[in-house]
Amino acid sequence: DAKTTQPNSMESNEEEPVHLPCNHSTISGTDYIHWYRQLPSQGPEYVIHGLTSNVNNRMASLAIAEDRKSSTLILHRATLRDAAVYYCILLYYGQNFVFGPGTRLSVLP
Amino acid sequence: EAGVTQFPSHSVIEKGQTVTLRCDPISGHDNLYWYRRVMGKEIKFLLHFVKESKQDESGMPNNRFLAERTGGTYSTLKVQPAELEDSGVYFCASSQERPGGGNSPLHFGNGTRLTVT
Numbered sequence: 001d002a003k004t005t006q007p008n009s010m011e012s013n014e015e016e017p018v019h020l021p022c023n024h025s026t027i028s029g030t031d032y033i034h035w036y037r038q039l040p041s042q043g044p045e046y047v048i049h050g051l052t053s054n055v056n057n058r059m060a061s062l063a064i065a066e067d068r069k070s071s072t073l074i075l076h077r078a079t080l081r082d083a084a085v086y087y088c089i090l091l092y093y094g095q096n097f098v099f100g101p102g103t104r105l106s107v108l109p
Numbered sequence: 110e111a112g113v114t115q116f117p118s119h120s121v122i123e124k125g126q127t128v129t130l131r132c133d134p135i136s137g138h139d140n141l142y143w144y145r146r147v148m149g150k151e152i153k154f155l156l157h158f159v160k161e162s163k164q165d166e167s168g169m170p171n172n173r174f175l176a177e178r179t180g181g182t183y184s185t186l187k188v189q190p191a192e193l194e195d196s197g198v199y200f201c202a203s204s205q206e207r208p209g210g211g212n213s214p215l216h217f218g219n220g221t222r223l224t225v226t
Contacts (some may be wrong), residue, residue, distance in 0.1 A: 034208075036215075042199045043113070043217030044152070094207050096142070096165060097215065099152035 003027070005087045009104040012078045020103055022088030027068050030092040035041040035062065035073045037084040038102070044087065047073065083107045111135065114217035115201050124151045127189040129220045133181070134203030140164075140206075142150050142215065143176060147197035155199075158184060191225045198222050 005023040012018040024033065035047040046064045048055055048070075055062040061074040075082055087102040116131045134141045136208055143155040155174070156166040160181035169176070173192070178184040198220040206213035 034214075037172060043202070043219050044215070045217065046214035049214070096154045096168075097144075097208065098154070098155060099144075103153055104121070 003031075003090045003098075004100055006086070006088055006100065006103045008101065011059065011106045011107065011108060012075075012082075014080060014107055014109050015077050018075040018078045018082070018107075020075070020086050020088075022072070022089055022104065023068065023070045025069045025089070028092070029089055031039065031090040033064060033068075033071050033087045034091050034097075035060070036087045036089065036099075037082075038087070039081075039084045044099075047086070050089075066103065078105075078107045080107050080109060113125065113216050114222050115199075119219060119222045119224075120220065121224055121226065122188060122191055124193055125190045127187065128191055128223060130186045130188075130199050131199030132184045132186070132203075132218060133218055134201070135205075135221055138203035138205050139181070139214070142177060142202040143186055144185070144200040144202065144217075145197050146200070147194065148207045150197075155186075157204070164198075185212050188223070189222075193225050194211035196223055196225045 032051050035048040036044040037047050038044045050062045068109050069099045085102040085104050114133045116142050122128050141158040146152045154168040157164045158178045161178050162205050169219050177188045200220045202215040202217045204213045204215050
């Protein structure tokens with residue numbers, strides 16, 4: 001059901017940038033790209049979303065390929081608190097979220 | 110603003126018993142969703158309310174599950190009778206508008222961990 005492909009796991013060192021990739025080769029023109037993350041023992045948390053242009057917010061940046069078939073979530077300086085499972089989800093208006101397995105990010109001190 | 114709150118945070122019941130989970134969405138959020146993750150599986154959609162109406166209940170596993178949202182405020186999810194395979198974490202989420210664009214992300218609660226023994 002999930003229309004995205006993400007690596008199962010990634011590692012990063014603390015205070016270094018992290019680039020989390022997501023492939024979505026079957027994306028349609030009306031699909032928004034959403035990123036959520038789930039910290040241990042918490043519910044999923046909104047990170048960022050975009051349609052065509054790159055997006056920045058206080059948590060992260062989202063870089064979207066020109067053909068929109070892939071995107072990258074960028075955490076500019078990873079902290080230990082960023083260790084979580086990150087989900088890349090395609091969504092058009094009115095659709096319900098479909099979660100895949102996501103990428104488990106480990107941050108090493 | 111207060112976030113989505115769920116009660117209880119943990120529940121341990123025996124097979125055949127009844128359990129009721131409660132979700133209080135963010136005030137003013139018309140859209141309320143229930144999701145769950147059973148052990149080792151991905152988070153799965155259960156159902157979606159718009160105010161007090163069930164918009165989509167295609168994810169409800171069977172008729173042992175009953176969700177209500179009287180008055181369009183808080184919601185309850187009742188499992189009766191509970192089976193072993195119902196064990197997992199049940200998440201509630203709310204949003205102001207339907208997600209999928211715009212600026213209306215889903216806000217999730219921290220979930221209720223249900224253990225059926």
